[in-house]
Amino acid sequence: MKLRELGEDRLLTRLLPSLSIRKDVIAAAGDDCAVVPPPRGKNLLLLKTDCVVEKIHFSSTADPAAVGWKAMMRPLSDFAAMSGVPQFALITLIVPAARSTTWVKKLYRGLNKAAAQFDVSIVGGETSNTRGPAAISVSVSGFVEKARWVSRRGGKARDDLFVTGRLGGSQRGKHLRFVARIKESRWLTKNFAIHAMIDLSDGLGADLPRLAHASKAGFKIDMKSLPLSPGAKIDNAISDGEDYELLFAISPRDRNHLQKAWQKKFPKLPLTRIGSFLPPSSFIPHPFPSGFVHFQ
Amino acid sequence: MKLRELGEDRLLTRLLPSLSIRKDVIAAAGDDCAVVPPPRGKNLLLLKTDCVVEKIHFSSTADPAAVGWKAMMRPLSDFAAMSGVPQFALITLIVPAARSTTWVKKLYRGLNKAAAQFDVSIVGGETSNTRGPAAISVSVSGFVEKARWVSRRGGKARDDLFVTGRLGGSQRGKHLRFVARIKESRWLTKNFAIHAMIDLSDGLGADLPRLAHASKAGFKIDMKSLPLSPGAKIDNAISDGEDYELLFAISPRDRNHLQKAWQKKFPKLPLTRIGSFLPPSSFIPHPFPSGFVHFQ
Numbered sequence: 001m002k003l004r005e006l007g008e009d010r011l012l013t014r015l016l017p018s019l020s021i022r023k024d025v026i027a028a029a030g031d032d033c034a035v036v037p038p039p040r041g042k043n044l045l046l047l048k049t050d051c052v053v054e055k056i057h058f059s060s061t062a063d064p065a066a067v068g069w070k071a072m073m074r075p076l077s078d079f080a081a082m083s084g085v086p087q088f089a090l091i092t093l094i095v096p097a098a099r100s101t102t103w104v105k106k107l108y109r110g111l112n113k114a115a116a117q118f119d120v121s122i123v124g125g126e127t128s129n130t131r132g133p134a135a136i137s138v139s140v141s142g143f144v145e146k147a148r149w150v151s152r153r154g155g156k157a158r159d160d161l162f163v164t165g166r167l168g169g170s171q172r173g174k175h176l177r178f179v180a181r182i183k184e185s186r187w188l189t190k191n192f193a194i195h196a197m198i199d200l201s202d203g204l205g206a207d208l209p210r211l212a213h214a215s216k217a218g219f220k221i222d223m224k225s226l227p228l229s230p231g232a233k234i235d236n237a238i239s240d241g242e243d244y245e246l247l248f249a250i251s252p253r254d255r256n257h258l259q260k261a262w263q264k265k266f267p268k269l270p271l272t273r274i275g276s277f278l279p280p281s282s283f284i285p286h287p288f289p290s291g292f293v294h295f296q
Numbered sequence: 297m298k299l300r301e302l303g304e305d306r307l308l309t310r311l312l313p314s315l316s317i318r319k320d321v322i323a324a325a326g327d328d329c330a331v332v333p334p335p336r337g338k339n340l341l342l343l344k345t346d347c348v349v350e351k352i353h354f355s356s357t358a359d360p361a362a363v364g365w366k367a368m369m370r371p372l373s374d375f376a377a378m379s380g381v382p383q384f385a386l387i388t389l390i391v392p393a394a395r396s397t398t399w400v401k402k403l404y405r406g407l408n409k410a411a412a413q414f415d416v417s418i419v420g421g422e423t424s425n426t427r428g429p430a431a432i433s434v435s436v437s438g439f440v441e442k443a444r445w446v447s448r449r450g451g452k453a454r455d456d457l458f459v460t461g462r463l464g465g466s467q468r469g470k471h472l473r474f475v476a477r478i479k480e481s482r483w484l485t486k487n488f489a490i491h492a493m494i495d496l497s498d499g500l501g502a503d504l505p506r507l508a509h510a511s512k513a514g515f516k517i518d519m520k521s522l523p524l525s526p527g528a529k530i531d532n533a534i535s536d537g538e539d540y541e542l543l544f545a546i547s548p549r550d551r552n553h554l555q556k557a558w559q560k561k562f563p564k565l566p567l568t569r570i571g572s573f574l575p576p577s578s579f580i581p582h583p584f585p586s587g588f589v590h591f592q
Contacts, residue, residue, distance in 0.1 A: 046331060049387075126346050148536055
């Protein structure tokens with residue numbers, strides 16, 4: 001069946017009962033807004049929106065469940081970058097009326113599965129027809145404790161720079177399967193003073209300069225230290241993008257303790273020191289390839 | 297200049313300083329998530345997302361400032377339907393790389409102007425290229441007092457049904473110029489017990505049955521009482537959609553007091569009793585035309 005034969009109300013009626021909703025949600029999809037409890041005590045409210053677009057972020061032949069997974073995990077990766085706890089998601093689905101309802105159901109299955117990984121409730125959504133490629137926008141709200149919030153701005157000269165996981169070659173499949181590093185990020189801020197953090201969505205070559213710029217720092221990278229995905233080369237680690245790993249700055253005094261504790265807590269996930277921040281006047285020693293910059 | 301020549305970072309760098317930001321925003325665009333203060337005390341958190349798509353919700357020749365205005369006002373209209381106070385907005389902009397930066401700047405001017413009407417801060421955004429028509433998704437967060445939250449579900453048999461403003465003919469221009477009925481809605485819940493409310497985005501013929509269904513009520517409408525826009529007929533009032541007026545249910549005991557107080561407070565805006573809720577077994581006396589249903 002095509003979407004145009006079903007109509008929006010009936011589509012949502014079919015999809016919504018399948019969503020797992022936290023018990024603290026007061027009103028979810030089916031009313032004009034979602035009504036949810038606010039962050040408790042002195043916690044701060046976090047908000048993020050992100051989108052995936054057909055033919056840009058996923059191919060038309062991609063498994064719709066994987067597309068849904070990716071659409072949800074992208075904003076969750078931004079929550080990881082701030083060490084936030086995601087709680088509620090809203091979905092905007094822009095899909096041609098000729099698309100099959102099966103495609104949309106599978107997409108929602110992926111959205112829901114990714115949300116469930118972190119106990120996030122899908123509390124509302126909107127659907128629209130389009131005469132072009134499909135697009136899925138996901139906005140997420142949640143909270144972070146005042147003392148654990150990590151911005152891009154707090155890095156200091158001589159901080160160590162660490163990355164989680166391996167970089168490069170995401171297009172071989174990882175970009176549709178990655179898990180936002182929320183667990184790792186929450187552990188980091190529970191146990192260490194993280195000065196600045198960002199998730200690597202556009203590639204180290206684009207995101208590291210952003211982190212450095214926000215922290216008013218220079219940086220140096222030991223290219224040979226970069227943790228490479230199987231089959232990836234240094235250029236891939238710098239420019240491919242869509243790694244969704246964490247890049248963070250931390251005092252070198254914490255280096256030994258961090259590396260030992262990490263190895264014990266996450267034995268399967270590499271944590272690699274790739275360089276350090278420098279005083280702001282320092283030149284970037286390697287001319288970085290430009291990384292993935294939208295519109296270019 | 298085209299977007300593809302500018303790049304996302306520089307586009308945002310140019311747009312963001314022009315945005316008016318409330319002083320209570322802790323981190324806005326330029327970090328991974330927006331960080332904002334949560335609702336105070338026992339207030340509830342409200343979340344809503346909505347989108348406008350080129351060739352569906354606006355024509356390719358429409359003034360981009362008007363498109364931005366509409367994109368922001370649509371979710372704000374949902375806040376009006378719940379009597380909520382909107383505070384923070386995130387923008388997802390899906391635009392072909394060949395679109396001019398002037399178009400995007402004008403669009404943002406409209407988004408910002410609409411947000412400023414209700415002291416809403418644009419605290420973040422995401423842009424993506426697309427190979428199809430442009431789409432703008434806006435998600436808004438805010439709050440509502442526990443005692444003033446109005447859902448679609450609280451209507452009772454024999455409640456009066458009122459609509460604000462005039463219905464029909466929105467395509468002649470109102471759909472790009474309307475102001476969300478937040479001021480009116482906040483006044484209503486400050487002074488009266490509103491049982492159920494919805495904003496008329498898809499037309500009375502689609503939205504009234506939704507309100508009745510959620511409230512488990514039947515309804516009757518006096519077609520001759522419908523407040524018509526200049527040049528509109530009854531069918532337009534039922535089926536055109538995009539009126540963005542409020543439809544609400546209130547005890548008939550409040551009728552006289554409401555009508556007098558409204559006339560004094562909003563002398564230029566009609567408030568019209570168009571019918572009433574009935575016990576759930578009642579038939580719908582007029583077979584409604586279907587209204588505007590997406591995908592059909």
